[in-house]
Amino acid sequence: MTKEETGMKDEKAGAGAVPAPIRVMVVDDHPMWREAVARDLADAGFDVVATAGDAREAVQRGRAVQPGVVVLDLNLPDQPGVEVCRQLMAAEPAPRVLVLSASGEHGDVLEAVKSGATGYLVKSASREELLDAVRRTAHGDAVFTPGLAGLVLGEFRRLAAEPVPAGQAESNAPRLTERETEVLRLVAKGLPYKAIADRLVLSPRTVQNHVQNTLGKLQLHNRVELVRYAIEAGLDEEG
Amino acid sequence: MSGTGSSTSRQRTVGSFSVEQPLWIAVSAFRVLTMLYAIGRYAEHEWHYTNQLGAWIYLGVLAAWTLGTVKVFWSKANCSRRWLAGDLALIVAGILLTRAFDGHAWVVGGDVTLPTIRAAGSVLGFAVYGGWLPAAFAGLVVGVANIVEATKLTSSNLHNIVLLLLAGVAIGFVVELARKSEETLARALEIQAATRERERLARDIHDGVLQVLTLVKRRGTELGGEAGEIAALAGEQEVALRALIAEGLGPVGPLGPSGSAAAQDPDAPQDLRALLAPLSGTRVSVAQPGTPVLLPARTAGELKAAVGAALDNVRQHVGERAQAWILVEDEPDAVIVSVRDDGPGVDPARLGQAEREGRLGVSQSIRGRLRDLGGTAEIFSAAGQGTEVELRVPRPVPGQRGRNQETL
Numbered sequence: 001m002t003k004e005e006t007g008m009k010d011e012k013a014g015a016g017a018v019p020a021p022i023r024v025m026v027v028d029d030h031p032m033w034r035e036a037v038a039r040d041l042a043d044a045g046f047d048v049v050a051t052a053g054d055a056r057e058a059v060q061r062g063r064a065v066q067p068g069v070v071v072l073d074l075n076l077p078d079q080p081g082v083e084v085c086r087q088l089m090a091a092e093p094a095p096r097v098l099v100l101s102a103s104g105e106h107g108d109v110l111e112a113v114k115s116g117a118t119g120y121l122v123k124s125a126s127r128e129e130l131l132d133a134v135r136r137t138a139h140g141d142a143v144f145t146p147g148l149a150g151l152v153l154g155e156f157r158r159l160a161a162e163p164v165p166a167g168q169a170e171s172n173a174p175r176l177t178e179r180e181t182e183v184l185r186l187v188a189k190g191l192p193y194k195a196i197a198d199r200l201v202l203s204p205r206t207v208q209n210h211v212q213n214t215l216g217k218l219q220l221h222n223r224v225e226l227v228r229y230a231i232e233a234g235l236d237e238e239g
Numbered sequence: 240m241s242g243t244g245s246s247t248s249r250q251r252t253v254g255s256f257s258v259e260q261p262l263w264i265a266v267s268a269f270r271v272l273t274m275l276y277a278i279g280r281y282a283e284h285e286w287h288y289t290n291q292l293g294a295w296i297y298l299g300v301l302a303a304w305t306l307g308t309v310k311v312f313w314s315k316a317n318c319s320r321r322w323l324a325g326d327l328a329l330i331v332a333g334i335l336l337t338r339a340f341d342g343h344a345w346v347v348g349g350d351v352t353l354p355t356i357r358a359a360g361s362v363l364g365f366a367v368y369g370g371w372l373p374a375a376f377a378g379l380v381v382g383v384a385n386i387v388e389a390t391k392l393t394s395s396n397l398h399n400i401v402l403l404l405l406a407g408v409a410i411g412f413v414v415e416l417a418r419k420s421e422e423t424l425a426r427a428l429e430i431q432a433a434t435r436e437r438e439r440l441a442r443d444i445h446d447g448v449l450q451v452l453t454l455v456k457r458r459g460t461e462l463g464g465e466a467g468e469i470a471a472l473a474g475e476q477e478v479a480l481r482a483l484i485a486e487g488l489g490p491v492g493p494l495g496p497s498g499s500a501a502a503q504d505p506d507a508p509q510d511l512r513a514l515l516a517p518l519s520g521t522r523v524s525v526a527q528p529g530t531p532v533l534l535p536a537r538t539a540g541e542l543k544a545a546v547g548a549a550l551d552n553v554r555q556h557v558g559e560r561a562q563a564w565i566l567v568e569d570e571p572d573a574v575i576v577s578v579r580d581d582g583p584g585v586d587p588a589r590l591g592q593a594e595r596e597g598r599l600g601v602s603q604s605i606r607g608r609l610r611d612l613g614g615t616a617e618i619f620s621a622a623g624q625g626t627e628v629e630l631r632v633p634r635p636v637p638g639q640r641g642r643n644q645e646t647l
Contacts, residue, residue, distance in 0.1 A: 030450045036458075075446070102449060102481070110529045123453045124474060124521070127461055146526045146564050154528020157569060188526040189579040190564030195624065 021047040022138040025067035025095070027058040027084065029077050033123070037071060037100070037130070044131045055079035059087045067095050069138045072117070074101045074108045082111045089116035098137040100130070110151050113215060114222040119143030142212045149188035152214055153181070159221070172224070174217040183210040258417035260314060262367045262410075267312040270326075270360035274305040277357045284350070290340040297336055297353055304329055305357075312364060323368055326361045327377055330354050334384040349393050352385065362407040370418075371411030378404040445480065452477035456521075474521040482517050505537035511567060511574065514543040518565065523550065527567040532574060534632065538612055542576060542632055545608045545616070549578040549628045552605075556626075557582030572634055573614070579627040584620045605630070 024046045028034040031053065038048045049065045052058035055076045062070060062084075070088060074081030085097050097117040099109060109120050119137045121130060122145060133143045144152075159173035176184065179200075186196045193211075197204040278298050281288075288294050308326070311317045333354035338346050340353070352358070358381045366374035382400035386392055452473045459470025510531040519525040534542065546565060553563045557580050568575040605628065609616040614632035 030447070033450055033454060036454060102453065107529055123450075124456055124477070126457065146524045146566070148526075150526025150566055150568075151529050153526075154530060154569060157528065157571075158530055161571060185566065185568075185577075188564070188566040189577055189627065190524055190562065190581070191579075191624075199624070 021045055022134065023047045023049045023065070023068045024071060024134060024138075025050040025052065025058070025062055025065065025069070026071045027052045027076070027081070028071075028073040028100070029053050029075065030073075033073070040127050040130060041071075041134065046131075046134065053077075055081070055084045058084045062088045062095065063091055066091070066093070069134055070095045070097045071100050071134065072097050072112070074099060074112060080108065082108055082115060085112045085117050086115045096137045096140065098133055098143060100125075109148060110155055113148065113152070114155075114218050116219055118215060120145055120148040122147070141208055142215050144187050144211055146188045146190045149184045149211075152218065153184050153188060155218060156181075156214070172221075174221045176214060176217070180210050180214050183207055184214055187211060258421060259367070259414065262414060262417075263312065263314050263318070266360065266363050266367050267309050269363060270305050270312060270357070271309060273355070273357040273360045274302055277353065277355045278302065280351065280355055281353060287342045287345050287350075288340050289342055293336065294340045294353060297333055297340075301329060301333060301354060301357065305360075315368065318364070318368060320368075323361070323364050323373075323377075326364060327380060330358045330361045331380060331384045334358065334381070334388050338388045346389065349389060349395050352388060359403055359406065362403055363410060366407045366411035367414050369411070370415040371408045374407030374411035375404060378407040449477055449480060452480070471521060478520045506535045508533040509536040509539045511539045511542060511576075514539055515546060515565060515567060515576075518546065518550065522561065523563045523565065525565045525567070528569050530569070532567055532569045534574060534634075538632060541608050541612055542574070542630060545605045545630055546576055546578060548605050548608075549630075552628075553578070553580040553582065553626075574632050574634065576630045576632075577627060578630075580625045582625050584624050584626055 024041050026034055026038045026041070026048060028037065028051075034051050034053065038051055042048050049067050050061040052061050055078045058070075058072070058076070072081055072085060076084065081099070081101070085099075088095055088097060094116065096119075097112070098119040098121065099112050099117045100121050100123060101109060102123050113120065118140070119133055119142060121133045121143060125133070125145075136143050153176075156174065156176050160175060162173060182200065183196060186199065187193075191199070193204045193207045196202075197207045200207070281294060281298060285291055285294070304326070308322060311322050334352045337350075337352040341350060362374055362377045362381060365377035378400070381403060385396055385400060389396055456470045456474040456477065459466040459468075459473065462470075511534050512527045512532050515525055515527070550563055553561050562581045564577075564579045566575075566577040566579075568577075606616045609630055609632065612632050614630065616631075617629045618626065619629070620626040
């Protein structure tokens with residue numbers, strides 16, 4: 001996460017005396033699930049401003065109500081949830097996207113995270129975990145499961161192993177620092193941030209920042225790649 | 240798709256590629272053209288006919304009948320046995336009347352009959368309607384009528400009859416074949432459509448069932464007590480069902496999760512992720528890369544067994560309710576699998592002592608397995624932070640990495 005983005009978050013988190021409730025949109029094609037999640041959030045004091053059952057609704061309503069956090073299921077009937085994530089992130093101001101999906105959708109989760117989602121939670125997570133995750137997402141913190149950490153680690157290794165594109169002296173693939181790798185590995189092995197902080201003799205906030213940085217690098221790389229692709233495909237000449 | 244077998248519905252089902260329909264049109268056209276030929280042929284030979292009025296009346300009736308039944312013979316839906324029988328009767332009548340109307344010398348000399356090749360039109364109608372058997376019957380009737388008309392079997396007569404029979408039977412046979420292929424094709428299309436629909440339903444149902452199981456798990460866990468036990472069961476079933484679906488829909492082949500191909504060839508590359516995925520559950524989290532982690536099947540199998548042993552170890556030493564995390568990492572030169580538990584952990588000094596005394600039975604077997612694979616197994620532990628087993632297997636062939644990249 002860049003500083004500028006963190007700044008945007010603070011305004012929403014409302015450091016004032018009476019913080020405004022977090023505005024949430026729930027996107028899930030399963031009415032039962034959608035309602036259960038929305039009810040849990042509403043009971044806990046969140047402001048559920050919209051729900052959507054498919055991608056089209058999600059993008060439309062997302063633009064109209066401008067929620068702070070979108071709880072997004074990736075398995076939607078009309079379009080992949082990743083596409084919803086991409087389109088929502090294009091809005092100004094962009095919402096924070098927390099992916100709440102069934103396990104076993106690895107590729108999709110990675111894509112969603114690369115296109116801007118800052119959190120991932122499996123549906124089997126408990127209510128407290130969900131509420132905590134939405135709070136943290138609203139606050140601008142990345143929400144990682146061990147599974148997502150494993151995926152992100154794997155993605156960085158994959159990018160590092162990719163051949164250097166022709167005409168370039170060296171690969172522009174993002175790399176993790178040793179510390180970041182260390183932190184991610186511990187997250188993937190299920191250690192809570194507190195335990196990681198203890199083990200690496202860091203503050204929990206620093207651990208959080210390291211995790212956040214790994215996501216930021218992936219998203220930045222993704223944007224750079226998209227721009228490069230657009231230039232190569234000649235899309236920039238249209239305007 | 241009613242499958243009632245009625246010819247109309249079947250024709251509608253497969254209408255766009257029906258072989259039969261063009262044949263009916265051909266029969267209809269053939270009847271009209273041959274009728275016109277019969278009239279022209281008669282006009283040319285009228286001079287030697289003794290009863291020219293009778294011949295003209297017959298030809299008029301034939302023309303009216305043929306033109307009037309064009310629509311009837313246009314498709315199988317309109318045509319019936321009665322129409323065919325009527326057509327055949329009119330032809331037979333024409334053949335027999337030739338004997339009465341034509342000059343006797345000409346009849347004996349084997350002159351063509353009044354309907355001439357219009358007779359073939361009738362036989363073809365039978366062929367297209369019912370296949371080779373009715374065609375043979377109609378051909379024989381026409382043949383017998385010809386013999387009766389000429390009162391003897393001349394060689395040219397025989398020749399014509401044989402040709403007529405042959406044409407009728409051959410076309411009848413082709414029609415039967417076409418009809419059968421059409422039916423087979425229609426059935427295949429129906430099965431295909433049904434299968435697609437079933438798959439779609441299955442996907443929906445699976446998705447629904449999975450969501451419900453997850454929801455039961457979530458709510459039940461919150462309620463605790465007996466509901467908690469039900470919740471745990473639901474959670475296990477969700478994982479099991481998901482693994483089953485992933486296996487069922489997964490790619491077939493050496494990368495396939497079933498590993499049947501890999502089982503035959505211990506060196507065939509196999510995706511370690513697919514082997515470890517079934518281990519994941521409510522108490523075990525599996526973190527893996529998003530791309531296949533390829534290892535020779537034998538190595539992957541051994542590694543899986545070692546991970547299984549490590550999990551057993553966790554259950555044995557920490558308890559049934561212990562939480563465990565598995566991390567799979569795919570490095571250029573090695574594959575690393577870590578298994579961590581949230582148990583109380585062991586003091587490293589005691590760990591070393593226990594090991595020297597040979598009391599770490601399971602750990603020893605894990606080490607043994609890894610040593611056989613040319614890898615290492617390391618155990619880390621700190622009091623209060625659980626125990627971690629790190630299994631490292633070197634990549635056997637340098638070329639393996641290239642192969643890995645291709646599959647990315």
